[in-house]
Amino acid sequence: MQIKNILLSLRGAFFATKQSPRDSSGSTRSEIASQKPLAMTDRVRQIKNSIRVLILVACAALATLACEIVLTSAPTPVVIVITATPAPTQIIAPPPTAQQIAQVPSPSPAPALPTPLASTPIPPTAIPPTNPPQPPAASPTPFLPQLGVFQQDGDNMEARVVGGQIGKMLILRIIACVPNCRTRPDGNDVTQAEFIFNQCINPGSNACQTMRPVYTHRETSAPYCAFGGSNQCDYLNIADPNARFPGTNNVVANSEYIVDMEMRGKNALWSGKTRIKIQR
Numbered sequence: 001m002q003i004k005n006i007l008l009s010l011r012g013a014f015f016a017t018k019q020s021p022r023d024s025s026g027s028t029r030s031e032i033a034s035q036k037p038l039a040m041t042d043r044v045r046q047i048k049n050s051i052r053v054l055i056l057v058a059c060a061a062l063a064t065l066a067c068e069i070v071l072t073s074a075p076t077p078v079v080i081v082i083t084a085t086p087a088p089t090q091i092i093a094p095p096p097t098a099q100q101i102a103q104v105p106s107p108s109p110a111p112a113l114p115t116p117l118a119s120t121p122i123p124p125t126a127i128p129p130t131n132p133p134q135p136p137a138a139s140p141t142p143f144l145p146q147l148g149v150f151q152q153d154g155d156n157m158e159a160r161v162v163g164g165q166i167g168k169m170l171i172l173r174i175i176a177c178v179p180n181c182r183t184r185p186d187g188n189d190v191t192q193a194e195f196i197f198n199q200c201i202n203p204g205s206n207a208c209q210t211m212r213p214v215y216t217h218r219e220t221s222a223p224y225c226a227f228g229g230s231n232q233c234d235y236l237n238i239a240d241p242n243a244r245f246p247g248t249n250n251v252v253a254n255s256e257y258i259v260d261m262e263m264r265g266k267n268a269l270w271s272g273k274t275r276i277k278i279q280r
Contacts, residue, residue: 144173147274149261154270157190159263161274163226168239170252170278172226174261178268187222189266194218195226196260197245199253208258215245226259238278254279 144162159176175181178189197215200208217226225233227246236252237243243252256277263270 144171147172147276149272149274152270152272154263154272155268157263157265157268157270159261159270159272161261161272163233164276165238165278166235168237168280169235170227170238170276171233171235172259172274172276173233174224174263176224176263176265176270178265187224189268190222190224190263191266192218192220192264193224194260194262197226198258198260199250200256200258208256211258214250214257215248217246224263238280241280252278 144166145164147161147164149161156179157176158178158180159174160181161172161174163172164170172195174193175186176190176193177184177186195215195217196213198208198211199214201210201212202208217228219225219228223229223231223233227234227236236246238252241251244250245252256275259274259276261272261274
């Protein structure tokens with residue numbers, strides 16, 4: 001309120017200096033003004049300076065931009081605004097607590113790689129060996145030649161001998177029946193057959209002067225064969241000059257052989273000899 005009154009007083013004084021002096025009758029006292037022109041000018045200048053000082057003081061007190069309107073005659077002040085850039089705030093994280101350290105998860109172990117399966121070597125396919133050609137199976141009696149038998153003896157049994165060397169094969173079979181083979185099949189009531197091969201060392205015209213046994217074989221079921229066999233008789237391959245009799249180290253040599261044969265049956269008996277010549 002006090003500052004407002006000061007401003008009003010200053011404004012009145014400023015405008016009073018602009019008016020011409022008048023007398024009591026209202027007429028202008030020009031003559032007085034003309035007599036003191038210099039003194040009035042100095043006075044006005046002093047009042048203006050005082051007013052400016054008071055206005056500056058009031059503006060500083062009020063701190064308002066409205067005071068610039070009054071100071072139009074004064075030079076425009078240069079206002080420099082300095083804006084300070086605030087320094088960046090540095091955020092410092094507090095150190096972790098013991099609980100936070102304890103809660104830090106441990107690094108997960110790397111997953112174990114699967115163990116490569118051991119490659120299993122594939123065995124080579126076994127190629128079965130090529131079996132040598134088997135000798136032809138024994139033929140029934142009509143297809144094998146019948147051999148001559150000497151020194152034959154028997155009781156209540158009939159028998160005949162077939163076989164011999166057929167190419168590179170050797171076969172021998174006895175067909176025996178009790179009491180005879182006219183109405184009875186081969187091996188009827190026969191229980192055993194035995195073959196003994198004797199090599200002739202000094203062959204004679206009718207018999208060997210010296211013999212050496214080289215092979216023996218026994219059969220208990222039909223067919224009765226010198227070299228075995230189930231349903232048919234087996235052949236002995238003699239193509240190899242070093243071929244041996246089965247189960248022995250005796251070589252099947254090119255020679256004559258006397259084969260002793262004996263058959264046994266129920267209340268029956270038969271025996272005889274036959275001659276076989278092996279020539280390759």
